Amino acid sequence: MIVNQKVHFMTVQQMAQLDATFSALSDGTRRAIVARLADGETTLSDLAAPFDMSLTAVSKHLRVLSDAGLVDIEKRGRTRHCRLRGTPIKEAVDWLSKYEAFWIDRFDALARHLAREENGT
Amino acid sequence: MIVNQKVHFMTVQQMAQLDATFSALSDGTRRAIVARLADGETTLSDLAAPFDMSLTAVSKHLRVLSDAGLVDIEKRGRTRHCRLRGTPIKEAVDWLSKYEAFWIDRFDALARHLAREENGT
DNA sequence: GCTTTACTCAACCAGTTAGTTGACTATAAT
């Protein structure tokens, strides 16, 4: 089996966007925020309530997500209303999708096969 | 439109795995390594050649990928042979896929609509 | 046996990250 040689061109900004997206999602608190926002728009205070950390800390996490373009923050009176944006997530999936062939990985499959043989099954 | 409320249970290890995967992929050099390995197995030296940094630096990047379970490193004589593993990538995609609804984002769509109106088109 | 190759390891450095606290600002409620 021969894997297609795929040359991929990417601008510096596209690289930076992927950096920011993956980096933003590398923190469990931020992934929890994303998960929460998928259920609908919320304010910062509401968002922060379940977390065992200061409002400032959650605000900073939200800022990271906002800088990465994953969430929109809208100032409304004295509250900040946050909502999820899908585009950067899609871009991350698009990048990952290039390695889809490896999800049903021939090497993984081989490894599983060998593991089964080692176990004598 | 109502988004399904999805409660998601995740073990500490699954969380840590996602942390490691997204964190590993948040660096452009490491994504380039992954891309390179998708074209086939290579040694560390071969892998390091195109990069403008020391072998030690690339070795460290590879170690991060290895720790995250994204690559296997096999010692063979004095060379290290590296190959891609798909499973963690699949897990990352599975997580992201829960937000697939937002890729064709009603808010994004609204934002684009408003942007078009602002431009008077 | 000596030299080159392919690495690893430890120490160091500068910059970033994830959290804290305390002081502040602006809006809303009484």
Place this chain on the structure above:
DNA sequence: ATTATAGTCAACTAACTGGTTGAGTAAAGC
């Protein structure tokens, strides 16, 4: 007008990151 709420900002800390260099090790080649 006062008070409570929602949040920001600046300063600080501890730990982590991404890179370096120099020394060391183990396998291959001559």
